[in-house]
Amino acid sequence: MSQSESKVERTPAEWITLSISLFILAIIISLVGYIWINEKNQPPIISVNKKQTIRKVNGQFYVPFEVVNSGGETAESVQIIATLKVSSQVEETGEQQIDFLSGGEKEEGAFVFSQNPQSGELNIRVASYKLP
Template sequence: MNKSKSLGSRAKNAIPAEWVTFAIALLIVLSMIGLVLYTWLTQDKQPPVLSITRSEIRETQGQFYIPFKVTNTGGETAESVQVLGEFLLNGEIEESGEQQIDFLSGGESQEGAFIFTRNPQNGEIVLRVASYKLP
């Protein structure tokens, strides 16, 4: 009998600690669910907004690399994003390239590079996002 009383009193002492642990875990889970619901309800379903930025040009073995980064600042995903790069000399297109990015989620960025054989500093480089489609 003495052993069962000590086990019972030990269980009574453990119960508040278990309840505190349960309450903290429940609070964390409910907070996560609340944040997900808040984001889902307040997020506008904005179409993709695509922008392109160019990095510093580098030359390697007679070829000129023009790195770029495409960013989707919209809310929806863009698929089959087509990026065009053109080297213009005296207003004429001397070289051009095209890249395809499979998809860009909202807030996501992808990097790439165009490679030209002519020195871009002798002309003008035009990089632009030409098209995309919705999933």
């Protein structure tokens, strides 16, 4: 038997190292497959909800709100606009901008008005956003 035909036996340390490496590789491949299958390719779905409690402090009315991105992608520069109409005329407006809103994330804020929002019609909406 020549040297080229001799069979080299693996040591237990080599088998253990090979097994651990294959196990780690299988975990990585499984995670990539799981993310690929469950990935949401939805654009940002942004909604704004007005909270129930309006606070009055020093003659100003604070209207809290919550913005939620229930979509799959991230939105940047989310612009929220509030309009207060009294007797069918726009009396006050306000703007808020949220720099970054990832999928499933919530942000809170408040609009400040000098007139009581309960005396008119308050409309809070998402005006725009951009994709990163």
